[in-house]
Amino acid sequence: MMKLMEEREKIIEVSEKLHRAGVIQNGQGNISIFNPENGLIAITPSAVPYHERGAEDICVVDLTGDVIEGRWRPTTEMDLHLIFYQNRADVAAVIHTHPPQATVFGVIGDEPLPMILTEAAMAIGGAVPIAPYARPGSLDLAKVTFQAVGAGFTAIMAHHGLIAVGTTIERAFAATTAVEISAATIISARSMGREVHILEMEEVKSLRELYLGYSPQKK
Numbered sequence: 232m233m234k235l236m237e238e239r240e241k242i243i244e245v246s247e248k249l250h251r252a253g254v255i256q257n258g259q260g261n262i263s264i265f266n267p268e269n270g271l272i273a274i275t276p277s278a279v280p281y282h283e284r285g286a287e288d289i290c291v292v293d294l295t296g297d298v299i300e301g302r303w304r305p306t307t308e309m310d311l312h313l314i315f316y317q318n319r320a321d322v323a324a325v326i327h328t329h330p331p332q333a334t335v336f337g338v339i340g341d342e343p344l345p346m347i348l349t350e351a352a353m354a355i356g357g358a359v360p361i362a363p364y365a366r367p368g369s370l371d372l373a374k375v376t377f378q379a380v381g382a383g384f385t386a387i388m389a390h391h392g393l394i395a396v397g398t399t400i401e402r403a404f405a406a407t408t409a410v411e412i413s414a415a416t417i418i419s420a421r422s423m424g425r426e427v428h429i430l431e432m433e434e435v436k437s438l439r440e441l442y443l444g445y446s447p448q449k450k
């Protein structure tokens with residue numbers, strides 16, 4: 232019986248959704264889910280293309296990064312995932328992607344992604360900061376990205392991509408797509424020679440609270 236079967240299957244499912252949303256290509260991007268009951272993490276392997284992965288290919292590691300189960304090495308960005316589980320009790324899922332539109336903000340580098348859509352206000356709740364550049368796979372990348380996310384849930388990584396964390400994988404996924412749709416919308420507006428209007432901070436806060444208080448189950 233493999234450990235974290237439910238989490239492994241969830242990762243396969245979310246990989247598919249991320250690919251359909253256009254934010255990962257082939258082997259890019261990595262995903263993890265933390266199980267607080269046993270302190271173990273299910274995390275994508277390195278160098279197995281997402282469409283060739285089954286649940287048995289997902290690695291299981293502990294909070295120090297030691298492989299507990301799995302036939303592959305974990306993603307080379309494992310430190311980027313572990314740093315959140317080691318330091319934030321409110322994070323149980325991490326999604327790192329290379330979304331083409333959001334990454335435009337990461338190469339301009341001087342403008343956090345503003346909140347212009349209700350969807351983003353709900354899923355993220357504040358402007359998305361830009362984390363400074365550090366080399367892929369380095370501990371430095373994990374540190375500067377963790378620092379940029381702060382108490383929030385997302386950061387665009389300079390010259391690289393995006394990170395979204397959440398209490399659940401569904402929330403991290405919603406944050407990922409909300410960032411990419413916001414970036415695409417801003418780029419479209421600017422290609423029309425126009426500037427976007429930013430949602431009022433008060434409204435962003437209220438929308439975020441509504442989202443966090445919402446339960447999909449009927450009362």
Ligand SMILES: [Zn+2]
Binds near residue numbers: 308328
């Ligand atoms: Zn990456």
